[in-house]
Amino acid sequence: MDTLDLCIMRDNPRLADTPRLMRELDAQGWGLLPGLISAEDCADLKNLWAADPAFRSHIHMARHGFGKGEYKYFTYPLPPLISTLRHELYEMLAPVANRWNAYMDIATRYPLRLDEFLARCHDAGQGRPTPLLLRYHDGDYNCLHQDLYGEHVFPLQVVVLLSEPDEDFTGGELVLTEQRPRMQSRAEVVPLHRGDGAVIAVHHRPVRGARGPYRVTMRHGVSPIRSGERFAAGIIFHDAA
Numbered sequence: 029m030d031t032l033d034l035c036i037m038r039d040n041p042r043l044a045d046t047p048r049l050m051r052e053l054d055a056q057g058w059g060l061l062p063g064l065i066s067a068e069d070c071a072d073l074k075n076l077w078a079a080d081p082a083f084r085s086h087i088h089m090a091r092h093g094f095g096k097g098e099y100k101y102f103t104y105p106l107p108p109l110i111s112t113l114r115h116e117l118y119e120m121l122a123p124v125a126n127r128w129n130a131y132m133d134i135a136t137r138y139p140l141r142l143d144e145f146l147a148r149c150h151d152a153g154q155g156r157p158t159p160l161l162l163r164y165h166d167g168d169y170n171c172l173h174q175d176l177y178g179e180h181v182f183p184l185q186v187v188v189l190l191s192e193p194d195e196d197f198t199g200g201e202l203v204l205t206e207q208r209p210r211m212q213s214r215a216e217v218v219p220l221h222r223g224d225g226a227v228i229a230v231h232h233r234p235v236r237g238a239r240g241p242y243r244v245t246m247r248h249g250v251s252p253i254r255s256g257e258r259f260a261a262g263i264i265f266h267d268a269a
């Protein structure tokens with residue numbers, strides 16, 4: 029952990045357990061931010077679903093073969109909570125992204141401030157905001173995918189669960205798969221409660237191998253919702269072409 033992580037940790041109670049998160053990210057390519065937002069914030073975000081001016085587009089996943097369920101991309105200016113989280117989380121994760129790239133021998137480095145990274149995206153024609161709100165009903169699911177929207181990719185993203193498992197819905201687990209070179213894929217379920225954040229690798233993560241570092245390919249999705257209604261917010265840092 030470097031001093032930047034320490035500053036952010038001190039200043040922001042939301043991100044209080046940063047060292048544990050860093051260890052989880054390095055060991056498994058994902059990590060938890062328990063209680064990232066309050067139950068009240070979860071309710072406020074869910075209520076935005078019906079507020080059309082908050083969004084730039086509305087996707088029915090079945091029409092695109094992405095699964096079943098719906099999501100909406102927020103428009104700029106983002107709702108204040110989403111914008112604050114996007115900035116704070118980016119500042120916490122940019123050093124991890126840089127460390128991962130150095131380890132994987134990838135030349136790209138990320139500025140330590142989100143606005144600078146977004147300027148890079150916007151200059152390259154990636155100007156549309158990617159944070160989104162997702163809604164699933166029973167029978168809905170999200171196919172395994174990677175959220176790539178152009179040449180510029182920030183390698184970590186955050187999913188915030190806005191509904192409570194076994195109360196608001198059953199089933200509907202966030203699932204990650206890891207495709208390792210010359211090996212069979214491995215799946216993992218991310219245990220989330222309402223208000224928790226999961227930091228996940230967007231497309232690959234570094235692994236320390238016997239013969240040096242290598243990359244594994246990551247995907248994420250959501251298993252079928254068995255009953256009820258499940259909302260999630262996705263915070264992706266690169267914008268879309």
Ligand SMILES: O=C(O)CCC(=O)C(=O)O
Nearest residue numbers: 162187202250260261262
């Ligand atoms: O609904 C979920 O938990 C996953 C959402 C998702 O795919 C994303 O935020 O990129």
Ligand SMILES: [Fe+2]
Nearest residue numbers: 173175248262
């Ligand atoms: Fe996604």
